[in-house]
Amino acid sequence: MTGTLAEKVWESHVVRRAEGEPDLLYIDLHLLHEVTSPQAFDGLRLAGRGVRRPDLTLATEDHNVPTTPGPIVDPVSLTQVETLRRNCAEFGVPLYPMGDAEQGIVHVIGPQLGLTQPGMTVVCGDSHTSTHGAFGAIAFGIGTSEVEHVLATQTLPLKPFRTMAVNVDGELPDGVTAKDIVLAVIAKIGTGGGQGYVIEYRGSAIEALSMEARMTVCNMSIEAGARAGMIAPDETTFAYLKDRPHAPSGQAWDEAVEAWRALRTDDDATFDTEVHLDAGQLAPFVTWGTNPGQGLPLSASVPDPESFADEGQRASAARALEYMDLEAGTPLREIAVDTVFLGSCTNGRIEDLRAAAGVIQGRRVADGVRMLVVPGSARVRLQAESEGLDRVFTDAGAEWRLAGCSMCLGMNPDQLEPGERSASTSNRNFEGRQGKGGRTHLVSPLVAAATAVRGTLSSPADL
């Protein structure tokens, strides 16, 4: 068939199609964590149902876990984690708990284990499931009712998404990363611009990205309102997957790669919408407001709300400046932060830690600034330690932590205090996201590291 990458993957998973009904789509991989699953298991129990395919399901503990050694202190967090353990044991679902070498943020461990592969459908009760689209999979976040549905049936009733191409051509300037690409995309199309779409990222700048960088881009598709983001698999993808624990091997590998090579948008296929970005024009991006679309190049100043043509955007900007305690016209480079957070499913992988360590090596975290470095998984932590990155960070005065979602969201002990300001490599700068009253500027790992050194929003070029 002729079609886009998304349409090809979708079509190959349709279990049932009938007039007036959504398609019934088969799900190849269902990832679970402790926050969005308890009510789903409870639903199964009440209806006397089991998990149809525990062998296509995997659970881990990430949102609630403390990133310092020791047990969970908060009794409510502990209940949630213990509930997951009980549910996994009762229903036969494999689980990587705290302390296990395979534990980590759900979107870091799937790819790392080789479980995320091209052409698959991947779901999780977590909007950043879009991360897995970097492999050419259709991967998207679902609610708890849908989690229960997938547990019981291994399928989901869904209406096809519309397709959007985001073409990024050209060469990224030095110091500009995948994070800057996706922040620029969101600023361009807005937080609602992708609603109803699956985005396919294409073009020479995307093809040049490593797998981990591609995951960063796809991860934040949801921040543009898109359900999923995808990148066609290529040699970079295959090289990443080869010899991973769950990747096919031997003759099966050859068969798989042959099938994966067909997963490309045909030349004569059309997208419902196309967007173009010139990679050469991009710069390190930071957010100034309270949604991920409110971002600008680091060289810019805090915008005047009156400069927005749209009334809703004007109101939103005015409110954001008040919450963020910023004045229009202030150069972004002069904004001082209290905390720098390096981690999350967006930027908590080994390449992110290496990039930041490269900047911080031989330098010190500025006085009065606290820097948290939180690997995305236990494996990432072990790898970083084997390369000595932990020492680079701790020698500079940063804190080296255990794997988890940490300060990306205020659910575990790592939180901002009211009024505190952070430069964060995570994905959401919503009011209170990192702790009640906390103020968040989204940045790349390079900008995070340079900001930690200078104490104000900075890029490595400023050092």
Add this chain to the structure above:
Amino acid sequence: MEAFTRHTGIGVPLRHGNVDTDQIIPAVYLKRVTRTGFEDGLFAAWRQDESFVLNHPVYARGSVLVAGPDFGTGSSREHAVWALMNYGFRVVISSRFADIFRGNSGKAGLLTAQLAQADVELLWKLLENEPGTEVTVDLVERTVTAGEHVFAFEVDDYTRWRLLEGLDDISLTLRHDDEIANFEGGRPAWGPRTAEPA
């Protein structure tokens, strides 16, 4: 799921666009393992502000929320839907909903009625001029009625049918169990498994 045909209740004007699910219910309130009790976290940060609409004694009894565009963006947490329903909301009206939120609402029995932004503005004025104004939302007729004004709203046919009938998706899907089994038989053998099948 409880069927939804028609609902009348006090309308609550929420003059905010881009209401993300972290605002509807902050993460710190997500730790329950039940589907009830989340009303304490609903708009928790905003409710600390005395002037917030739900702190008005009349609006506090509301059950039809009228919000700005892009309602429910961000995190997939279905707790946002539960928090609204646990509090007593049966309907949210907006000119645009985030996809995951809208899907979650349909599953849990919260009606998301999509109106043109101009109609939302008119509703805001009506509800602000006379707090306590009742809004009737009729899913059979697909209309929102407030005072003398009647607006037609959009909802997709399948969601509407499921809400009207109070049908549960899993039972519907399990009617096609043989088709699922048939599909499973044709999946590539090299596809990954998280564990050896039992």
